[in-house]
Amino acid sequence: MSSVPVSAFLALALILFCIGLYGALTKRNTVIVLISIELMLNAVNINLVTFSKYGVNPSITGQVFALFAIAVAAAEAAVGLAILIALYRNRRTVNIDEMNQLKN
Amino acid sequence: MTLTGEFFAFMSLALVAVIGGVLLLNLTKVIHMVVALVFTFVSIAGIYVLLSAEFVAVVQVMIYSGAITIIMLFGIMLTRHHGEEAEPKGGGLRKLLLFLGVLGFGAAVYLGIYDLNFEAVPNTLHENNTEQIGISLYSQYIIPFELTSVILLVALVGAIVLARKDDEKEGDKE
Amino acid sequence: MDFNYFLTLLVFSPLLGILLLAFMPKANESGIKMLGVLATLPSLILALIAYFSYRGGNDLANFSEKFRWIQFGGQGAEQSGMFSVNYELGIDGFGLVMVVLTAVIATLAALASFHIKKEWKGYYMLFLLLEIGMLGVFTSQNLILFFLFFEITLIPMFFLIGKWGYYEKEKAAYSFLIYNGLGSAILLIVIMVLFSRTGTSNIEMLRMILNTENAPLVAPVSESLKMGLLIALLVAFGVKLPIFPLHSWMLRVHVEAPPSIVMIHSGILLKIGAFGLIRFGMGIFPEQFADLTVLLAVLGVINLLYGAFLAFIQTDFKMVLAYSSISHMGIVLIGLGANNEAGIQGAIFQVVSHGLISALLFFLVGVMYERTHTTTLANLGGLAKGMPIASGFLLAGAMASLGLPGMSGFVSEFMAFFGLFKEMPVLAAVGTLGIIMTAVYLLRAVLAITYGKAEREFVGISDVRSFEWAPILVLVGLIVLIGVYPNVLSEPLQATLETILMGIGG
């Protein structure tokens, strides 16, 4: 039996998620925003893996899903950066404050 | 709770991860932030090991600490103007609001999880972990696995197209 | 006689007129006007048939009709009839009276609309749509259907005020829409809460379910929730009625809308508030209603006095009448506040009576405005010289309004106070001050118009003309009929009253 309770892992995930969320919504540099999102995904992965070991029905599925999530995150990071660069070429900035195309 | 090695390992890893996160928020130079986050990613990999997910841990180190961080650094290098995070203007209220929101959210979720404890079920995840994952991926999750590859392909192609299209456009302009 | 689709026909008969009008060339003025009036006649005839067949002994339950319409929830729900919204029409005595009143006033207002100066086609189409809405409101047996019809009255009214009104018509129209929109929003909330918690929106079912112990409910309806719903209803219909301090939209409408529309508005639309309060407030939540009587009576007295005192210093005749409507709606509230047979009957009488009287008064305002082009009291005077007949009827209308015996206003006023004196004599005594003030402000205004020295420019004006006779005579006739022989109205109401009073337990 583990000496570390499930809630500790979950709490860690929660803290990381909150940090990521806060970063994603406050940081002005788009790259950092993307990284913060990655952090949030990681926090979710921790949960997945935690439950795969300590959940009601421990099974390998949680880990498999974490893998999928990592794969998708990687794809997302790649596409995100591509978009970022495209945008940067157009507007000469990565400052998120100035990206308000939604407004018009 | 006994002070076992596992616990000690968890605590230190968690500490490093959180510190990395906090540094992400508080450092001023973008590069530093990314580097700070590498610590977090690596310690998360450590957490995976504690959770008997060696394969995932390795993947974590490779993809996050390796690939994604490198991509991000490239991104910064390709785009950066000022190396520093410019001081936001007038966003104080929003930040405060958000901080409260995050705090509230965290508290609410913590309320839900703090005394969560499942009946411990003996499992064999740590034995031949990689093999188990492989078997699972190629039997039960074969279709998602294939779809993932499609996604990666699409992302690859998409990223290239996005990057190239603008080149052509600029080329047209010039 | 088969009454299967009778009410549907009655309610939707103006639709025929709308369709025909759609194919009418725009330039054909007299044709449009004729058609507009004729289109209101079928519902009038059907309403009268219903009334007389009821007086002839036909049971009103025969008029009920019901079709399955919308079904929420799965197959199981369909079996049990829960969460189904049916198309249900039906009338009780009160509804019947209101339907007849609506049909009569709609026809007369259509006649009065001859004074309208432009775009008759659009006007009459909206007008007929409005009539459908009003008839539907009084006949629907289902809250959701009621709400639909209720909304149907809002939209045409908005355009009718906004397009054919006077100087500040747009503002008045927006006021109207916003206030009433808020009212309907609250109403919708109430309806939805009831629907979701009981699984039915049929008024009779609700009445039964909510007033029986241990009735099968989807979710519990606590006493405090009931009270909350009733207060929400009070606000929703209070906007319509209107109850102080929710009345300011109604003043604008009265002043800015064309007189024929005000006839409808003051005659019928305001009454939907009273109708709703009696039908839903009293009908569905009788116990909670009994707890609110003091509040209602106090509000009634406030309305009565507030309207009366403000009417006393108005300089425009339309404003006087607008405040007088507020004041008279206070009597409805007083009657409801009394919460006994006499009071409720008085409230219903006041609804009908004020409908007729205000229609008459506003029609006469229209007639006079047509000739003098002003409604400012200071500019008017001595009209009894130039138009003795119109002045005479104006005086008669004022007398009816101030509660002269022999006219309908007295019967309702008397009964409302009669009821309230039984329950709260002191409050009622305060309220009687309103009776005096009513006389004061009405005489002040009417005498300023008709008596006194004739303004020179008004000497040569013509008196009541051909088509103007009909509304005047019909309205005065009805007012006097109810005043002299009130049983013509009170007998159809007895059954309804019994149902309501059974709920109260008194």
Add this chain to the structure above:
Amino acid sequence: MENAWLIPLFPLVSFLLLLLFGKKLKEASAFVGILATLASLVYSILVLLERLSEPTYKAETVWLTIGDLQLTAGFEVNQLNALMLVIVSLVSFLVHTYSKGYMHGDERIPVFYAYLGLFTFAMLGLVISPNLLQTYIFWELVGVGSFLLIGFYFYKESAKAAAKKAFIMTRIGDVGLLIGMILLFWQTGSFEYDEIFAAVEEGAVSGTMITLTAILIFIGAVGKSGQFPLHTWLPDAMEGPTPVSALIHAATMVAAGVYLVASMFPLFNASETAMLTVAIIGAFTAIFAATIGLVQTDIKRVLAFSTVSQLGYMMLALGSAGYVAGVFHLMTHAFFKALLFLAAGSVIHAVHTQDIEKMGGLWKKLTFTGPLFLIGTLAISGVPLFSGFFSKDEILIAAWAHGNYGLFWLAVIAAFFTAFYMFRLFFMVFSGEARSEMKNVHESPSVMTLPMVVLAVLAVVAGYVNTPWFGSFLGDWLVEGNEALGHGHIAGPGWIMIVATAVSLLGILLAWMMYSKKSISRDWLSSRAPIVYGIVKNKYYIDEIYNQTVVFGAKAISLFLRFIEIFLVEGIVKLTTAAVQALGKTGAKIHSGQVQTYGTIAFVGLAVLMVIFALTGGYL
């Protein structure tokens, strides 16, 4: 008697006919009115004769159903009703006839007769009502008839104001009646007179309640009968045509208040306080109005104040348990006051002015009117052998016998004043020389003088139906079978009659010395006590006081409410719109196009919801 309900219907028919066909009938419409009232008169007399030998008749039908309650309407013929029917229809008939001459040449004769018909209908309906509700209904209708007739000359501002005032002042009283009536209903369970009396007798109603309702009902009577403090409308009501004044403001409508108190007499009698209130108000009004009458110069206003004063007498009688005296005086007063008004109308008709300062020396020119006016004056002054003498005597005796000594002396002084100002009026109009140029002074046509002759005869002889000398036929008949009403005749000390005679003769003498012989200066009072004179001349400034208090108060309340309307109600509206606008503007600002802001808001919203759910355990 079974068809007594027809009596009010004749004038109603006349009213409706004249409304419909008045324009075509023109002056002929007078005949419609006259015939209708004649029919009523004949029928009333028949009913009275029948009633002399038969018991009270009562018939009812359901008028209004309120749940289990059934309010009825119907008619009743008892002694008082039958008597009133005759008085009302007689005076009404005579006034109708008289108006034929008086209104000659007015193009609105049909309207005039229509109004008269409406009024007569209402008045007759009032007197045969068997219950309070029906009484109230006709009570109000009478008020409308009066209102219409006062405002008959609608183009005159003064007439408009007077009509309005009359209606509103009486309505104040009416509300008292309404409240009293409804309270009484909830105490006794009925509007019917007999059932109310039965309940009162059984003691089903508490003493305070009896006093309260009696006083409230009395307020109604105060309004209608022009008693202090609601008397101010009656003198102003003289703006109407003079026959109207004779009919409404002398003989019938103003007597309705007295009639009401008389018919509710058993209720009043059950409360000492109520009786005392009635008596005091009556006596005070009698003396109060009499003093004002002393100095008025408008012929009709003098008569108006004398009416107020005489009505006060009747109230005093009723308040002193002198039921018979009150009703008796009501009857005699109806005759001689109607006579006086008609004669005054005849004078006005002849000289086209109402100011007695401009009249004089008309005795020779108006050979009929003069003596007729004199008869009326003698009757009202209480000169022996005329009808007023007997009825006033009864009242004084009643007041004395009931122990109201103070009020008794007040009444005696009022009698003295009455004699004085009536003869002042008579001498100023008829004796001496004309004080202004009078052209075309001619006697009225016979259609006007004949009704006056009839009234004059009645003014003389009507008193003999109830005298201490030949027997109190009227009194005995009125109280027959109803002990609650008191005795037919109240015996009093003999000196009262002597005192009454003395004061009236003294008043006449004084008036003669002042205005005919001029041995006492006319300015005697105005030069010595100008302030008192000014106060009395201006009717004690009651109108002004009302203007300053009640009217001003109502205006102030209205303005205050308008303040609320503008600042509070509209303020709430404005606040709401401003709030909505501010919200909208904030919303527009938030939509800056920045994803992070959107995200923040969405997330904070989510967080708030989550916190709420967490705190409430998932239930809202």
